[in-house]
Amino acid sequence: xxxETSVTRLLGIDLPVIQAGMSWVSxxxxxxxxxxxxxxxxxxxxxxxxxxxxxxxxDAVRRGTDxxxxxxxxxxxxxxxxxxxxxxxxxxxxxxxxxxxxxxYIDRFRRIGTVCLHVVASxxxxxxxxxxxxxxxxxxxxxxxxHPPPDLVSSLVIGRAVARALPGTPMILSGGIADGYGLxxxxxxxxxAAQLGTxxxxxxxxxxxxxxxxxxxxxGVADTLLVGxxxxxxxxxxxxxxxxxxxxxxxxxxxxxxRAMFERASLKAAAFEGDIDAGKIEAGQSAGLVSEILPAxxxxxxxxxxxxxxxxxxxxxxxAPSPMDLENAG
Ligand SMILES: Cc1cc2nc3c(=O)[nH]c(=O)nc-3n(C[C@H](O)[C@H](O)[C@H](O)COP(=O)(O)O)c2cc1C
Numbered sequence: 001x002x003x004e005t006s007v008t009r010l011l012g013i014d015l016p017v018i019q020a021g022m023s024w025v026s027x028x029x030x031x032x033x034x035x036x037x038x039x040x041x042x043x044x045x046x047x048x049x050x051x052x053x054x055x056x057x058x059d060a061v062r063r064g065t066d067x068x069x070x071x072x073x074x075x076x077x078x079x080x081x082x083x084x085x086x087x088x089x090x091x092x093x094x095x096x097x098x099x100x101x102x103x104x105y106i107d108r109f110r111r112i113g114t115v116c117l118h119v120v121a122s123x124x125x126x127x128x129x130x131x132x133x134x135x136x137x138x139x140x141x142x143x144x145x146x147h148p149p150p151d152l153v154s155s156l157v158i159g160r161a162v163a164r165a166l167p168g169t170p171m172i173l174s175g176g177i178a179d180g181y182g183l184x185x186x187x188x189x190x191x192x193a194a195q196l197g198t199x200x201x202x203x204x205x206x207x208x209x210x211x212x213x214x215x216x217x218x219x220g221v222a223d224t225l226l227v228g229x230x231x232x233x234x235x236x237x238x239x240x241x242x243x244x245x246x247x248x249x250x251x252x253x254x255x256x257x258x259r260a261m262f263e264r265a266s267l268k269a270a271a272f273e274g275d276i277d278a279g280k281i282e283a284g285q286s287a288g289l290v291s292e293i294l295p296a297x298x299x300x301x302x303x304x305x306x307x308x309x310x311x312x313x314x315x316x317x318x319x320a321p322s323p324m325d326l327e328n329a330g
Contacts, residue, residue, distance in 0.1 A: 095117065101132070110133065137166075172191060
């Protein structure tokens with residue numbers, strides 16, 4: 001099964017389905033391997049990984065498939081340059097960099113043939129990344145889990161804006177997409193693929209504490225909250241931590257104590273240790289669109305099936321028959 005687009009051609013994959021790099025959740029080989037094997041693009045999230053673990057995860061994915069995979073690297077992480085050295089040495093097929101500028105890595109990775117994708121959340125950053133020489137963009141809209149763009153422009157709007165501004169650039173749209181209907185919408189806007197984060201959290205392959213998974217499963221579309229305004233907004237599910245943050249913001253608590261509260265809570269505590277009261281339960285609005293836990297390969301298969309259903313169901317443009325048509329019809 002194939003759906004061919006500018007992005008599938010660029011990346012050498014069969015389906016325009018990208019599993020989002022998610023710290024902890026895809027910081028190991030299982031989820032990326034399952035998605036790449038199924039014909040999409042699996043992404044190892046290097047953010048919180050020790051270099052040895054990352055090295056081993058790359059090996060494990062390579063042992064499991066000869067299909068392409070990617071590594072996501074937030075450039076602000078401690079030791080990012082050493083991780084870049086490792087990724088260059090391992091000649092990874094695809095790099096997806098976020099939270100920083102492409103100049104830091106672009107020349108050396110293009111030289112070795114690595115496809116370089118850059119995560120952006122505005123037209124300005126998109127244009128700068130393309131001018132710096134990236135091969136394609138991951139454009140993130142305000143619905144996204146984790147770190148959405150500070151201006152919260154929705155995927156529907158930012159996706160279309162970037163497609164209009166940079167028409168020849170392969171673009172992957174991310175944020176709020178949970179199924180094949182969302183994929184059809186992304187391709188209609190001009191993207192060449194969709195990237196799904198929250199959807200792939202609800203798979204057995206995701207490295208996620210069961211308590212976290214259950215909370216995402218139970219969430220509705222309106223159950224996320226934005227916290228950390230002024231120093232790095234994250235979209236999280238409501239819990240004791242996010243409610244306390246929201247209260248502090250409304251009460252006008254000064255930035256420093258709010259920041260301390262924000263930094264005391266972590267994604268690791270929720271995702272790895274299962275502390276779903278005090279930790280950050282990062283998830284997108286699309287948590288409300290997901291109602292079952294399925295193997296990642298089955299998620300990919302269903303996305304394709306839904307994409308087919310969505311595109312077939314689109315109303316065709318019809319016009320009233322002209323006198324000539326009627327005459328020809330006899
Ligand atoms: C738990 C979690 C962890 C994330 N970690 C990262 C990360 O390490 N690097 C990154 O570039 N984006 C990260 N993101 C953002 C995702 O890559 C993606 O843009 C987002 O999940 C898309 O929105 P969706 O969840 O609505 O599909 C994370 C998102 C979540 C939910």
